[in-house]
Amino acid sequence: MGKILHLLFCILISNIIISSAxxxxxxxxxxxxxxxxxxxxxxxxxxxxxxxxxxxxxxxxxxxxxxxxxxxxxxxxxxxxxxxxxxxxxxxxxxxxxxxxxxxxxxxxxxxxxxxxxxxxxxxxxxxxxxxxxxxxxxxxxxxxxxxxxxxxxxxxxxxxxxxxxxxxxxxxxxxxxxxxxxxxxxxxxGGGVGGSLLHRRNTHGVLNAVSWGILMPMGAMVARYLRVFKVAHPAWFYIHVAIQATAYGVGVAGWGTGLKLGSDSEGIKYTTHRNIGITLFAFGTLQVFALLLRPKPDNKYRIYWNIYHASIGYATISLGITNVFKGLDILDPEKKWKHAYIGVLISLAAIAALLEAFTWFIVLKRKKEEKQQEPNGAYGSNGYGNGHSQAA
Missing domain, CATH: 2.60.40.1210 (Cellobiose dehydrogenase, cytochrome domain)
Structure with missing residues (x-):
């Protein structure tokens, strides 16, 4: 029986080859x-x-x-x-x-x-x-x-x-x-892909930017938003947040540099939207670095404006970063598994963020209720989420 199946398989392959020829x-x-x-x-x-x-x-x-x-x-x-x-x-x-x-x-x-x-x-x-x-x-x-x-x-x-x-x-x-x-x-x-070393540099550019703007930046923002609600996480959350965002910025600058080199080596090949978003991301990332250096003290009257500026630029950077990762994937057109893998990472981060968001509000509301019971006038103390929330990094 095995020999018969083997013979039929060989005949089938031969017919396919002959048909192709x-x-x-x-x-x-x-x-x-x-x-x-x-x-x-x-x-x-x-x-x-x-x-x-x-x-x-x-x-x-x-x-x-x-x-x-x-x-x-x-x-x-x-x-x-x-x-x-x-x-x-x-x-x-x-x-x-x-x-x-x-x-x-x-x-x-x-x-x-x-x-x-x-x-x-x-x-x-x-x-x-x-x-x-x-x-x-x-x-x-x-x-x-x-x-x-x-x-x-x-x-x-x-x-x-x-x-x-x-x-x-x-x-x-x-x-x-x-x-x-x-x-x-x-x-x-x-043979290998057309372009040889150029294709390798495109892939390197894509990986660096996907990891930096598309993964690390959202993770750093999640640390700042969700860890600081826990009293035991002060001030560790701030240093973790800074470490992740600084790493993301450094890797992102490396990816941005490879993009500039690719552009100069690929005269006549232009991806205007992808390039413009990349330039904007570099500018926003640099502004966030300066934001760290110019951060007012928590009790400074201008701190609220700094908070608005820092949060606005931060969320804009995350949104543009994710958008540009998908545009880069469309340009590189890799196997579908890579896009699916990145979508899976985003879904995982979104699910974690949703759970932490719900848990955070549970803690915040519980803390407010406890502080209102302690304060006859309804105010709540300086350890509450409301005051800590305004002290963004």
């Missing part, structure tokens, strides 16, 4: 060209067809990107000396709004490239392109550099703005549109 090979080109090798690339509905000529070290290829509308560009590239986007030697097809297709070559020298036409590091004697029923096909002949046959490859699609290529999205498929190709064996492999 037929889907790739069954495409009929308008020029009736036939290619000996065809691979379906792992993301972005793209396929690569080619014939390798060992006698002169050339490749006749067709790169096919499906589901493309007008006012888009597609590109396929070899990266001879590295991987990812920088250094890629690209074949580009620009699909204009009138349906015409402009093919050309472009050497990518940096992340802020606009894919301007330029010569490549190897010869491309033939290049043309067409769009047929939403399939953009780039035909080209490549003279493989240095007699090599195995290279890193990159492929992308992005919008056309004012007749020129615009920045492509940074979704998971776009970041994973990189791998290897061997023109002799016909094997392809998956």
């Amino acid at each position: 037929q889907d790739c090979r069954s495409y009929t080109f308008t020029n009736n060209a036939i290619y000996a090798t065809c691979v379906s690339l792992p993301v972005q509905n793209s396929h690569l067809h080619w014939n390798y000529h060992s006698t002169n070290g050339t490749v006749d290829l067709a790169y096919r990107h499906t589901g493309v509308s007008t006012s888009n560009w597609v590109a396929w590239a070899l990266n001879v000396n590295g991987n990812g986007m920088v250094g890629a030697q690209a074949l580009v097809a620009l699909v204009h709004s009138n349906g015409s297709v402009q093919p050309y070559t472009s050497a990518v020298s940096g992340y802020g490239t606009a894919l301007q036409p330029s010569s490549l590091s190897f010869d491309v004697p033939v290049i043309r392109a067409e769009i047929v029923n939403g399939d953009v096909v780039i035909y080209a002949t490549l003279v493989l550099p240095s007699g090599g046959t195995s290279f890193n490859q990159v492929w992308q699609m992005g919008p056309v703005s004012n007749g020129a290529p615009g920045a492509h999205p940074l979704g998971s498929e776009n970041r994973n549109s990189v791998g290897t190709v061997d023109f002799v064996s016909g094997q392809t492999g998956a």
Whole structure:
């Protein structure tokens, strides 16, 4: 029985592989060209067809990107000396709004490239392109550099703005549109995310800011609001509050700095709302640092104004911080589990805050009742929550 199941499983896998190969090979080109090798690339509905000529070290290829509308560009590239986007030697097809297709070559020298036409590091004697029923096909002949046959490859699609290529999205498929190709064996492999170290820095930027503005800042505010109601927590709650918020600010400044560096290294890629909120957060965080240095004594007549200022900026910082974390997650587009994990953290903090809020009011009301019973005139003493509540840090 086990052998039969094993045989059926092998047949099923074989049929899937054969079916996949037929889907790739069954495409009929308008020029009736036939290619000996065809691979379906792992993301972005793209396929690569080619014939390798060992006698002169050339490749006749067709790169096919499906589901493309007008006012888009597609590109396929070899990266001879590295991987990812920088250094890629690209074949580009620009699909204009009138349906015409402009093919050309472009050497990518940096992340802020606009894919301007330029010569490549190897010869491309033939290049043309067409769009047929939403399939953009780039035909080209490549003279493989240095007699090599195995290279890193990159492929992308992005919008056309004012007749020129615009920045492509940074979704998971776009970041994973990189791998290897061997023109002799016909094997392809998956690579890391597009951008390499740049993607690593984006992730670092995201983690730092999520931890600082999105988690530590709310925790510090909860300490200030809920611990100080307990008499035994004085003055420890204040120092705990300051320690958490100072840590959050320090980590947040590090995240803000990585964001500035990312912006300078990613010319042409702008996330205006995310950037503006980040700048506002840095300004608010800095104001809170000055608030600590300028804090009046509890009996100072200006203390109430300081309390209002400190609380207003604090809650605004928390709100903007959480908002910007979600905007950053939308930009990075990581696996859904990361967004779900952050939502889980927020739900946990909210649940804890709700319980502490109820318990705090229970203690406050009980304390007020006890103090009213002790004071015939209805006043309550200096140890009550009402007076302590006004002494925010």
